[in-house]
Amino acid sequence: MLETLLANPWLTGICLFVFGTIVGSFLNVCIHRIPLQQSLILPASRCECGENIPWRFNLPVLSWLMLRGRAACCGRSISVRYLLVEILTGMIFAYASFHFSNHEFYLLFLGSNLFFACILICVTFIDLEHMIIPNRFSFGGAVCGVLIACAFPELWGVTDDGLIGNVRSGSQALFGLLVGSGILYWIGVMGESLLRKEAIGQGDVKLLGCVGAFCGWKGALFCIFGGALLGTILLLPIALVSFLKSTDSSDKEQHTSKLGWGVEVPFGPFLVSAALLYQLGLDTFADDFFQQISYIFRSVWNEGAPIVSF
Ligand SMILES: [Zn+2]
Structure with a gap:
């Protein structure tokens, strides 16, 4: 069954899309x-009016479209976020099945990367809505990343057999965790002394530790710069427009517009977007780039005799 499925990439893609929408x-x-610190299992899905949602109104994607975003019981509007998360997860699952299709350890890479993608999706939408990144995703994700690396050295290209292999891959993940969170922590410290307010939240620092534990130190570095770049590209025009408006107009209420100068913006979603880009395609390019840089640094430090091997 699995062989038939894997032999047909399109069929696998469609199956993974459907599975992705359920996830x-x-x-x-x-x-x-x-x-909201509520249990994930109980109570069963409920509308805000307290009515239980029957299974036929709980189908991923389809139910939202059928009901046109309104609850069947009371007509309350259902956030479009539900539809977005289901379609996005489905698309990432389907794309990942194509991306890793020629891989020697297909199922292993697919499983680990999809697990990581699920953490990233949750973090994005929680951070956008609540401006927090719960510990169980950032810290918990980082611990999971190191444990998965220990258990499956193949994910890190480690070929040593036995305990040595487990320790080597685990320490690579740990190194990624420390480099990622360490660098972002110090960028935050510098930002804070310049801006005299919190520049980077603890949640982002821990999240980058999680990225490092799954993607390694090169992936973590890529996410810091990639995330900052994405944030600038997206927010600079909005911030400029709102700044110009606020200086033009005498109306003081303009300053309370949602996006503008000095307004706190969650960094998490940008880090996550960069992490997804890295994980699902830009990794080869980014790894080459940082490998080159690390060669330059190593040759400067050791005059061409590398003693540290990444
Ligand atoms: Zn209702």
């Missing part, structure tokens, strides 16, 4: 309940 439906529950 996305569970991620919606996590996104809604975890910040």
Whole structure:
């Protein structure tokens, strides 16, 4: 069965899309309940009016479209976030199945990367809504990343057999965790002394530790710069427009517009976007780039005799 499935990439892609929307439906529950510290299992899905939602109104993607975003029981509007998360998760799952299709350890890479993608999706939507990144995703994700690396050295290209292999891959993940969170921590410290307010939240620092534990130190560095670049590209025009408006107009209320100078913006979603880009395609390019830089540094430090091997 698995062989037939894997032999047909399109069929695998479609199956993974459907599976992804079901997982996305569970991620919606996590996104809604975890910040409110509610249980993920009980009670069963309920509308805000207290009515239980029958299974036929709980189908991923389809139910939202059928009901046109309105609850069947009371007509309350259902956030478009539910639809977005389900479609996004489905698309990432399908794309990943193509991306890793020629891989020697297909299922292993697919499983680990999809697990990581699920963490990233939850973090994005929780951070956008609540401006927090719950510990169980950032810290918990980082610990999971190191443990998965220890258990499956193949994920890190480590070929040593036995315990040595487990220790080597685990320490690579740990190194990624420390480099990622360490650098972002110090960028935050410098930003804070310049801006005299918190520049980077603890949640982002821990999240980058999680990225490092799954993607390694090169992936973590890529996410810091990639995330900052994405943030600038997206926010600079909005911030400029709102700044110009606020200087033009005498209306003081302009300053309370949602995006503008000095307004706190969650950095998490940008880090996550960069992490997804890295994980699902830009890794080869980014790894080459940082490998080149590390060669330059090493040759400067050791005059061409590398003693540290990454
Ligand atoms: Zn209702």
